[in-house]
Amino acid sequence: MASREFNVRALPGFGAVAIFTLVMLYLPIIILVIFSFNESQSQSAWGGFSLKWYVAAFNNSQVIDVSVRSLWLALVAAGIATVLATLAALATTRVGRFPGQTMIYALINQPLMVPEIVTGIALLIFVAFLKVQTGYAGMGYMVAAHTAFCIPFAYLPIRARLETMDLTLERAAADLYATPVQAFTYVTLPLLVPGIVAGFMLGFVVSLDTVVITEFVKSAGQDTLPTYMLGQLRRSVTPEMNAIATLFLALSLVVVSLFFLITRKRG
Amino acid sequence: MKRDSHRWKWILVSPALLVLILAASGPLLIVAVYSFLSPGNMGGVAWDFSTDAWFRVFFKRDIFEPENVTLNADHLAVFQRTIWLSLQTTVICAALGFPTAWFIATRPANRRMIWLFLITVPFWTNLLIRTFAIQEMIRNTGTLNTALLWLGVIGEPIEMMYTDFAVLLGMSYVFLPLMVLPLYAAMDKLDFRLVEAGYDLYASRFQVLRHVILPLVKPGFIAGSILVFIPSIGAYVTPRVLGGGRSMMMGNLIGLQFGQGRNWPLGSALAMVLLVIVVVALVFYLRITTRETGGRDGQS
Amino acid sequence: MKRHLTLGLAALLATSGLVHAEGVVNLYNWGNYTSPELLEKFEAETGIKVNVTDYDSNDTALARIRQGGHGFDIVVPSNSYTQTWINEGLVVPLDKSIVTNHGNIAPEWVDVDFDPGREYSVPWQWGTTGVIVNTSVFKGDINDAGIIFNPPDELKGKINVIPEMSDVMAIAIYYAGGEACTMDMDVMRKVRDMLVSAKAHWKALDYGTVDAHAAGDFSAGIYWNGATMRARLQNEDLAYGYPTTGYPIWMDSAMVLADAQNTENAMTFINFILEPENAAMISNFARYANGVTGSEEFMDEVMRNAPEIVAAPELMAAGRFSPACSQEVNDLQSQIWTEVLQ
Incomplete structure (x- = not known):
């Protein structure tokens, strides 16, 4: 310095x-x-x-519904995305080049690059087809779409953590005749936790933020907070919206603060 | 470390790839297919092969004189506005982001995190909430106009909503942190002895900035620009809320074809055009970064 | 790990299936159109919860439902689209054993040409599409569509036009001297040119702008009568103009979808809104008339004799009920409309 x-x-x-x-x-x-x-x-x-707008928001059952759904969706999608991204990061980091690597990177980062509106209409067409064919119209599609969108955000911090991790401990474990599974469970995974938590949080916030994809994929009764707000923005704007926005602002603030505290230890 | 066959790698990575292929990449192929079909009656598609959608992307047959074919000035205007607004957004973000990132990078180490945190918080705030916040600022009866009127700076409200300016402001606001973060990352690694050396050689501040600092943080600039440009070019929500159906960008034009335009093939073709623009921007970016960083990928 | 994941996914799909559990009805309706009190009352009386999802144009709704797999039970399209829904088999006939209030439909709204005898649909609300004007900005005659299509200087750049094709096209065609659904190419060319050049003077083509009009963000626009009334109740300077060259009268009707998951609940809801007291709740919220006999006595005082609902006979006479146009006409209109929008 x-x-x-x-x-x-x-x-x-x-x-x-x-x-x-x-x-x-x-x-x-x-x-x-x-x-x-x-x-x-x-x-x-x-x-x-x-505080009347907060009272109004809490008494508005639709607001409560969409908020709960948003949080539920964000938790589930970010959770799955984090698991998948962790596995993918373990497979693609510190392994040198291997065939198909470029394709894997392109696929993982694709949701970052393709405009949301394009993915949105693509999913609109595809999901509607699936819904008709399978008769299933539940939240599974939303979970899948959000998960795919969260994967790159979860992947990046996990991969970054893996890349900067100290390898000597793993080698020591191997020297002590730990099986790869043992070495992973007792050495690699605990070291990786900050990256995994950070990845989960990024995914969580990204899922909470996703509007366009949700708008095109949702079925009846599947509005999330952002699509509900988009509907509200098109019409009368009352301070109730400000109140809802403020509450979610506070939530983001908490998540980002935690994210910073966790990733900070790394540096 | 053990070096197994490649098989376990594929096993580990395949669940993620499966989800991505099913819920992100795969459906894009359907869009490509749809762009070669005919529009269905009042929306949807008819399964007849047609290149009409692609023709209509660039050319226009007059509704009343079908033999009168011209370049599709409406579409070209939207393309042009989209690219121009995205470039302007990138420049504004760079102009504000560079000094901000520099300021943060030159704070004492223990305070840097706080500054970085402050820049990041708005970014992780819901995009709609931020767009909504901008709308409430710039409406005729919004905070800004009310304040200016009260101060007597203006006699009547400045019309800002539903203009290109509103969209530009909104996008710059929303995407700014995407510029600051990679710039900061580049500056964080900057070797300040080089800057010092510049001053030792009696270079002026401007010369140091121009010849020492800028070349060193260029990868950050390029990464930030691409991170701002790509979401700008595909923007949908911001122009929809702040542009009010008048200051339309490509994302909205695509959305329109799937709604009131009743021309899904055309919407699909336009989506492919948007995708091509993004890919071109990315290739451009990769070529610059591989040249700049000597072959490594430009991750900063 | 894998097994847990599969289990997790299975649990997930199971919980999300709850959306279609008993006691739910999914209403797909225009934005800002459904009284929250009405839904609360319905839920209290029947135990059936209503989920409302918004749409912002007839086309959006139609495209969505046609794609299938949407999960909605009830839709509320406008009269000019009603027949398309019926003809395409997207909706089912009413179950008269549940819809026992069918007789409450006002006689003049029973034998409508878009659904003779009301086999499929019941009235939700009806209204007109006209001109909203801020009379503190514009002092001239407000019963004139020229305010929008050939705006005076004081209104240039301060106009909002609702992005609903059938309404705007109808007013424009009448103004250009044509009949609804006309295929007179001279008239339609005039309409196209007029709209394209007028658009340069419009500030926005935005949906749902009650507050923006009330706050003075706009000074004029094409708007619906009920929405205008809601804005006027916030800002006394606003007034509703009935274009003397002609303006559309429309009715949005509730129908039950053929692929509804909760058909019985949907029929129960349809029956519920035909109760005069409940129909009045809809009107009191959105400020349109409803077409249910006996609902007037439950309406708010401000609804009676409101200038947006009751006007001089010669102004009322200029209103025309929008017919459904042929496919050919629809295509032409949507081409023109797309040209205007982009």
Whole structure:
């Protein structure tokens, strides 16, 4: 680490731009939060402090339904994606080049690259076909679509963790005649946990965020919070929306904080 | 470490690949097939081979004079707006992101995490919530106009919603962290002795920036640009909410064909065009990065 | 590991199957159109829970249902689409043993040409599509579609047009001197050119803008009467204009889907909304008339004699019930409409 005695690192105006950027990033969100506590329905005039929009949100059974569904879906999809991504990362990291590697990388990262609207319409066509053929129209399709979308996000931190992991312990385990399964269970896996947790959290947040794919895949009664909000945005916007948004903001904040605390130990 | 056959690798990786092929990549093939079919009656497709959808992507037959074929100016305008807005978004994100990333990278090590955290939080906030927040800011009766009116800066509200500007603002807002993070990653690894050496050789701040810093963080710039450009070009929600059906981008044009446009093959063909643009951008990116980093993949 | 995963997946599929369990009905309806109190009352009375999903155009709904595997039970299309739904076998006839309130349908809404005798559909709400104007911005005659198609300077760039093809095309065709479903190419060419050049002066083509109109984000637009009324109740400057050249009257009707999973519950719901008191709840929420006899006495005071519902006879006379057009006409209109939208 270079010392900071002379300000070789300072570039004029950069600090100001950085502060400006940060303010710009937060201003809309802060305003949104503030107006969720507004007594009046206005988004621009302050009418006094009130929690009534939170009460309204909690009494709105549709909001509760879609929120629970979103959280459930995010947990399940991120969970499955994390398991699959862990297996994939173990298979593709620290192994040198092997045939088919490029194809595997391309497939895993595909959801990051293909615009959501394209995946959305593709799934609309495909899923509708499957629903008619199988007669099954449950949440399975949503889980599959969200899982696929979460895999690259779960994969990246797990792979990064694997790449930077200390190999000597594994070798020591092997020297002590541990079977590969034992070495994995008692050595590799515990070391990998921060990466796995980080991957799960990324997947969780990404699933909570996914709108377009959900909009095209959902069947009756499968609205998630984002698709419900999209419907709301097309019509009357009340501070109830701000209240819901604020609650989910708080949730994201918790998840990101945990993510930072966990990944920080790594460095 | 044991070196087994490749088989176990495939066994481990196959569940993930299976899900990806079934729920992400595979269905794209259907879109390709659909682009060569005929539109069904009021939506859907008829299983007749046709290249009409592809023809219509680029050309237009006048509704009333079918023999009058022209370039499809409407589509080209949407393509052009999409690419132009995406480029502008990338430039704005770079202009704001570079100083911000630099600022963070030059903080003392223990504070850097906090700054990084602050930049990341909005990014992990629901995209719709952020778009909604922007909408409430820039409406005629939104916070910004109300504040400016109150301050007496303007006499009547500035019309911002439903314009290209609104979409640009929204996309820059939403995608900015995607630029800051790779730039920061590149700067974090920066060897500041090189910067010091520059100053020792009596270079001005600008010269150091231009000849030392920028070349060193270029991979971060390229990664950030691609990370901003690709979601911008496929944006759907932001232009839909902030553009209000007037400032349409390619994502919305595709969505339209699957709804009121009643032309699924055309929508599929447009989706393929969008995919091609993304692939071109990616190939461009890979070529630059392999040249810059001497053959390694450009992961920063 | 694998076994656990399979078990997990199986458990997952089992729980998600609950969506179609007893006591549910899935309503697919226009956004901001369904009274939450109505659903609560229905659930309290019958124990059946109603899930509502929104759509924003007749085309979206039709395309979705046609694809199959959607899981919806009830849909509420407009009159000009009703026959398409019936002819394609997407909906089933009403089960009169459950829909015992069938006789409550107002006589004038029974023998409608889109469903003679009401074998398949029951009225949800009906209304008109006209012009919403902020009278503090525009002082002229508001009963004029020219406000939208040839806007005066003070309204340029402040207009919102609902993105619903059949409504906008109808007003435009009437304004251009044609009849609904016309194949007169001169008229249609005029309509196309008029819409394309007018669009340059529109600010948005957005759906569901009650608050935006009330807040003054727009100063005029093509809008539905009930939505206009909701906006007017928030902002007294807003007024509803009835274009004298002609404007569409429409009715959205509830129907039960052929591939419904909860047909009996759906029929129960259909019967429920034909109770005058319940029909009035729908109207009190969305501010449209409903076509159920005896519902008037349960309607809010503001609904009676509202200028969006009751107007001078000569204005009322300009309204025309939208017929269903032929496929050929639909194709032509949707081509023009797509050209306008993009």
